[in-house]
Amino acid sequence: MALEISEHTGIRHHDRVSPNTPQPTGRPNARLGQTMGDMARSIAVVLAAIGVIMVVIHRANPDPVRVVTINAPLILANMQATFPVEVPQNQSGYRLTSARFSGTPTPVWHLGYVTPDNAYVQLEQSATTNNQFLKSQLVGTKNVGSTEINGLKWTIYDGQDQDALVRIVDGVTTAVSGTAPIDELRRVAKSLATQKQTQLL
Structure with missing residues (x-):
């Protein structure tokens, strides 16, 4: 505000507006809209990067079960064993982890x-x-009886951590054991066949 003294009218008050003072235009702020757009694009880029990282981590941590093949060990066993080597048959979904x-x-x-x-x-x-x-x-099991599988006697062993089926024929001991239910162990024992009846997979 400025004061002006006039000989005729006395003191006058003047409101002066600085030329540098921004004036409202009544229009949306274009710079603000641009900033929001940049922020949205930045968020999209970050999310895409996170997605790529998750895919890489998933591929770097595959199924921890390491599957092996039976071929070489079975050939060796068939050549050197003094007994008929047997292999479970048709166990769908089973993964061989050691042979x-x-x-x-x-x-x-x-x-x-x-x-x-x-x-x-x-x-x-x-x-x-x-x-x-x-x-x-x-280990950790006890004899709880016996059962007949394919015409042969198998002794049943029951334990807290594992169960087992054991067959002793002609000086050869065969044991099917594990954490699977006893009925599943029976099915595996019933499916056993010698190498000559087994395809090398």
Whole structure:
């Protein structure tokens, strides 16, 4: 505000507006709209980057179950074992996680599977009736009876952490054990067939 003294009218008041003072235009702020648009685009870019990272992490952490093939161990077992090597047949959804044949000190054929329900089933065969071998297969179990499978007697072992079925024929001990239900172990035992009846998959 400025004061002006006039000889005729006395003191006058003048309201002066600085030329640098912004004046309202009644129109939307274009710069504000541009800023909001930039922010939205930035958020979209960040979300896309997060999506890419999640895909990479998922691919870097595949199914922890490591599947193996039976071919080489089965050929070796068939060549060196002094007993008919057997393999479970037609177990849909089973994943073979271990397969090996050890010739010393006692020949042992081993197969380990993860079932579709993520339980564990293993087959152990050895040309021995040694109690020590049996104990190693039956840790934490007790004899609760027997059953007949394919015309042969199998002893049933029940335990808190695992169950087992054991067959001893002609000096060869065969054990089917694991965390799967006993009925599933029966099915595996019933499906056993020698290598000559088994396709190499």
